[in-house]
């Protein structure tokens with residue numbers, strides 16, 4: 154027996170601490186060196202109860218499945234039916250989440266618009282306003298009204314197909330946007346009315362309203378301004394979704410967007426990303442409870458986001474009661490985020506050296522905040538942004554969305570549904586006690602829902 | 606023709622007609638230079654939001670939230686007090702409040718001129734993005750919070766935390782300042798400041814001397830959050 158084998162230390166003199174492991178020691182020493190918190194991109198990295206902890210109960214003797222290829226299964230999705238004269242009609246219940254021009258390059262915004270249009274879904278602007286490129290490439294564009302109001306203007310409100318009032322996001326409920334100086338190039342600065350190169354911290358509260366009574370009037374203003382045509386979404390970061398969704402509905406929202414803590418960001422303090430907010434799984438259930446409590450299910454639509462990656466995730470969100478999902482990070486990975494190479498004129502080039510220069514490797518990168526994205530996605534650098542060719546990005550995101558939609562209908566058919574919106578909690582079982590309690594879905598093989 | 610009724614002058618009575626219909630008319634059916642009066646506003650919210658034409662609009666009384674919100678091109682006069690967010694996110698034109706204004710007057714306005722004859726409450730000019738605001742009376746606390754561009758003239762006193770986290774906007778105050786916010790500082794007046802004040806006071810029909818005002822602008826210490834950190838965060 155080798156007591157000194159470092160990979161399986163059995164000697165007490167080599168016992169690692171659970172509380173002060175390598176990561177924690179590294180964290181403390183970084184803090185000691187810098188006197189400043191870490192900022193990074195993307196979402197929570199820690200393991201959380203998630204859609205993976207649920208499974209579907211396919212049809213068998215008690216119910217009939219549909220033929221996988223022959224029988225129709227509708228994915229059509231309508232959002233904003235409550236008050237808007239012109240609701241949003243989508244071919245699939247999978248939308249693209251708000252991500253700013255500034256955090257993303259103009260190429261990427263363009264690619265996302267083209268992909269969404271090809272897949273029959275919507276895309277969303279972000280902090281910093283609407284670019285002409287994304288308006289042009291997106292058939293259906295949701296325009297965000299954020300606390301910062303950077304670039305916000307009535308002409309773009311009129312050009313939008315829907316308006317999303319952003320109260321918060323899952324990566325940082327209670328925090329405002331952040332864009333570090335290295336990403337504020339002249340165009341970004343001009344759109345946001347800010348000096349070039351400054352570290353920009355957006356407001357975390359809206360400037361012209363406080364509280365849900367005010368929000369009611371703010372929503373009415375946007376409706377008056379657009380002659381009651383456009384759906385108004387309200388987006389909240391998941392912290393107290395039961396109460397927040399109720400307040401959003403009472404304020405007059407057509408659609409509520411709930412973003413769980415796995416939701417991504419372009420730049421935020423790590424402590425915020427990992428320690429504020431609740432998992433998407435818990436948030437969906439609370440949001441659906443709120444709609445049911447108000448008897449508004451089906452009248453106000455629910456969009457869920459935060460770590461939705463696969464067709465199975467989409468199906469589970471829908472089965473739990475969401476009307477659609479929204480994806481941010483998944484589209485970035487589809488375009489080549491964390492990939493070893495980038496494509497130029499059909500040839501792959503290695504980006505590994507650029508990952509190394511950021512102190513990371515493909516598969517571990519979360520350096521969107523630096524503006525030095527090795528694959529040209531989250532950058533404003535004129536050279537780097539060339540690494541993402543819009544038509545390539547658009548094709549890959551379209552393929553990704555198409556795959557998710559196919560996976561979604563595969564599951565829906567297996568559960569005997571002609572319409573993906575007919576998936577229901579009854580189709581699900583939970584694999585862990587945590588997921589059972591959060592999703593209020595029985596633990597597989599039992600009728601047990603902890604806490605119910 | 607001034608003072609006379611022109612053939613295309615119009616009057617809407619909010620006691621008779623729903624606000625939604627009035628706003629819709631103002632969005633789609635007005636002609637340049639048209640003079641329009643809104644009677645019995647009665648404190649309604651969202652009166653004349655989203656104007657997009659060079660018209661002269663008179664609101665004959667008090668207005669609620671977001672009066673003339675997101676205005677473009679129009680010249681709006683309100684013969685009373687207004688609720689929160691008057692002329693919020695204005696893009697151009699002019700909004701003149703004859704009375705007092707509640708919180709967040711001129712919030713995030715990009716351009717144009719907002720004149721308030723009386724006092725303005727908390728957060729006047731918050732997130733200002735290039736518009737000019739002239740307040741004949743006092744402004745409440747947190748006015749000019751995170752103001753990015755534009756000019757604010759306060760002829761009375763200012764409350765606490767004036768100009769907190771200012772970017773490039775400039776604030777002029779004639780009276781006392783209870784306290785300055787983070788990163789806001791008093792700076793010496795320059796010739797440009799005097800001529801700016803001359804211009805804005807004239808436009809607002811006020812007769813104070815530019816010499817009576819102090820200049821508040823950003824010390825720019827918050828532009829880079831921690832310069833010692835070598836951008837390593």
Ligand code: SF4
Pocket residue numbers: 194195485489490491492518519520521522525526527528529530531
């Ligand atoms: S590869 Fe680019 S988009 Fe992906 S995490 Fe790194 S910097 Fe961000």
